[in-house]
Amino acid sequence: MFRVAPRLLAAYTAADIQAKLESSAALKPVQSIRVVDVSAGCGSFFNIDIVSPVFQGKSLIQQHRLVNSVLKEEISAIHGFTLNTKSK
């Protein structure tokens, strides 16, 4: 029987993370989201850029915490990520 490595089954794709962010109520209305898998498709490292007016008036750490809370499950599964947030 062919067995897929369990770790691969748990891997996230850029599309998964993008969909999660786009559907999140905390970030609506979203102007643009860009998620790039920079681990050559392994699903372990992502660059994330988000533009949303919800970030207006918030400090950088508040903005990042907002996104961290949306991606709580993903963050604990991946190796790392970089995040850039803009309000416009």
Place this chain on the structure above:
Amino acid sequence: MRSLSRGLSLAASGRLVCVSRRSSVTASTALAATYASANAVPCSSLSSSMAASAHRASAAFFHTSRVHRAPSDVSDDLAKDLHDIICHDRLVVFLTGTPSQPRCRFTAQLVDLLDQLGVKYSFFNIMDDEEVCEGLKAYSDWPTYPQVYVDGELLGGFDICKTMMLDGTLTTMLKDKQLI
């Protein structure tokens, strides 16, 4: 630049009292139980001594800290240790590895950034202490490393420091606080 660690170093510093802590196995088990539980486990139930727990609880009541803290996420003992480390210096960074031997690229880039600024800072190698590593994530509500603290307050991770460096707010803030 000084290395921080719990136990002997903290006691030797003279400014901090080394808190006697439970065995690492017990503490790790308690912490693991906390995270494994579907419901939040009250801090008091993690303490081996009810009297000591009551004392720490009352002490925590009068303790003020600018760092976000969720008592149900970390035990009182661990929170005390984390607070002591965070306030050990005006600028404290928690690194994966050490400045001379960074274990991930973000730590390396952060160390380069701090060296470029010429600031004095203390660092804690979170790979030396798994309990601090996991506890600080909950304590500060920040899931990744490195983490930077200024005057006991979480500044953020490398992304935030880099962004602030690029738009000039980092140097402005450090000058205002007379750190550079």
